[in-house]
Amino acid sequence: MEAFWIILTGSLVAVSCGLLGCFLILRQMVMVGDAISHAVLPGIVLAFLLSESRETLPMLLGAAALGVVTTLLIELFYKKARLQSDAAIGITFTWLFAIGIILISLFAGQVDLDQECVLYGEIAYVPLDLWITQGGLNMGPRTVWILGGLLLLLLALVTIGYKGLQITTFNPEYAAAIGISTAFWHYLLMSAVSVTTVLSFESVGAILVVAFLVVPPATAYLLTERLPRMLALTALFGVLSAVGGYYLAAAIDGSIAGAMSVVAGLLFTGAVLFRPRQGVFRRSSLEPLV
């Protein structure tokens, strides 16, 4: 039963993050997602201190606020100070993450959080935190319910907002021309990323959130050119990573979150090796990184 709950938690996070990740990849904003997932830390700590509890709502508000602060800071550096975008992202998230760690050290006695937990989560403890109704009915782990709700919300967002997201992603000029606000969809997507990050981070940690944001969508993107198929494949690879990661971690007695991102990476490597012919001949015009 424990294995089931852990795999279910991992899969829920994987599918939620993957849905958003597809759009981040297509918009070339992966590193903004990475930045947000680190930068929400001070928001979570502050929410912790102010509400003196580990309730979901204050943490969500704190994280959402910091998510917006992150996006605004990056834009301030990039647009107003004309700093190149990679440096703008780097300065912003390291600064906020450092503040988060300092806050944790300052209030170590009051904050039930540590750096390790922030980075790689405590998915193994998910089955211990049960939701028991007042009637004494055992409803299963609390986290699963929260993440399930999140996934439904994101599915609704992607279904209802499909057209807006799609048009602003593929052709922002056209979107602007027919009166669809690119800024609106941009901030909506960024808010969704911060909310997903904070809800997922408690169980899987910041790193696995980013791994699920990037790796399964990138794998899917190698195999298809069509957005609906990409979304479906992403969900499939996400779930496979969660299942495979659990058993890999069990086999070598290591971190489950770490193992899940390793399996996601293996799936990606497989896709690179066995992708359809078209992929091999498509060369990016970008400069080499090394």
Place this chain on the structure above:
Amino acid sequence: MNSLIEFFSFSDPNVTIVVLGSVLLGASAAIVGCFTFLRKRALVGDAVAHAILPGVCVAFMLSGQKSPLILLTGAVISGWISLLAMDYIVNRTKLKADTAIGLVLTVFFGLGIMLLTAIQHSGSAGQAGLDKFLFGKAASMSRQDVMVFGTTALILLILVLVFFKEFKLVAFDPDYARSAGLPVRSLEFLLATITVLAVAVGIQAVGVVLMAALLITPASAARFWTDDIRMMVFLSAVFGVLSGIFGSYISYIAPAMPTGPWIVVLLSILAFGSVFFAPRQGILARLRLQRGNTRKMLAENILKTFYALGEKEGSFLRPRNTDALLQQRAFRPNTLKRGLRRLQRRNLLKKVSDGKWRLTEAGFEESSQIVRRHRLWELYLNKRLSLAADHVHNDAEAIEHILTPEVEAQLERDLGYPILDPHESKIPPGRSQK
């Protein structure tokens, strides 16, 4: 106060070691970071920092010991593999650089975390402290650590100094460097190796997640103060050193405080200061320049409006009320009032009675110069670019504010000292022609 003296007298050998370590690591990362920054590879450094973790773990698993040299070797190898992986993804698949960076970062880091936890759970002797790679351990660096990492940092500094000119070319214009016969591929390889090394040693101070700051933040801050790469590298190193010293100081007076995050916060404060207050390139300097330009344009437009009204009625110095001005040209009423007051302070306008203003002698002179530039440009567009007379006004509206006296003189010469513009209006004489 006592602690300040105690700290900076370096009487405590531990303090000396920690400060020396932080300063060397900070400075080498800051200097190497300048090139990473200029080549727009800032986040590649972030990915390399994360990718070093599995190498450290494998090195420990194979050797069974925590000797800094062995761990450093493992770190450099896996850092290099991550670079090659990113390179492959960008060049051989349709995925873009940001995806490649994020992908390599998380997969390598996930692998590192998995191995690290597996080592911890195996209960192998001597594994304690391996996790310091995650969050840095500036405050607990041993003499041996400082020896190894400090020496590496020194080697990096020397390499950068020796190859400074070559790296500069590779960073700014690799195509030119290639055509000048430089071995660009080898230089890029060297630069990448130096970056991986700088990251591997820098992690000792601030840890994996914050390593990016040590590379990016001082370089970005330095960029705001200068356009000269030598100055930029120097300033970046100074920022790195300063935050290294004060970061160690803070965790000296408050031992519960983590050194790494404080170093990063101090660096960020320096960066914020630079972003806002640097002369010329800072946000405030740019806003000031922008405001100055807006005010100048407003003043010139108001003067021009007085001139136009005067030309219509044949009397330039007659008082005008704001309504008349607003009828001639669409100002925002409040903006107009502020502009009028500013012109009065400059003695270009005189307030005659409530709501009525007239040009002073100097104001009239100033206004005719603006009109002159406007009409000369209209004529130039009409004559030399053969634009229709009714198509030249908007362009002249913009350029009249920025034409220099030199260009003005040249226009006049070029057009044969004209008297009338394309609309048959008189071009006012220049200052020298009176």
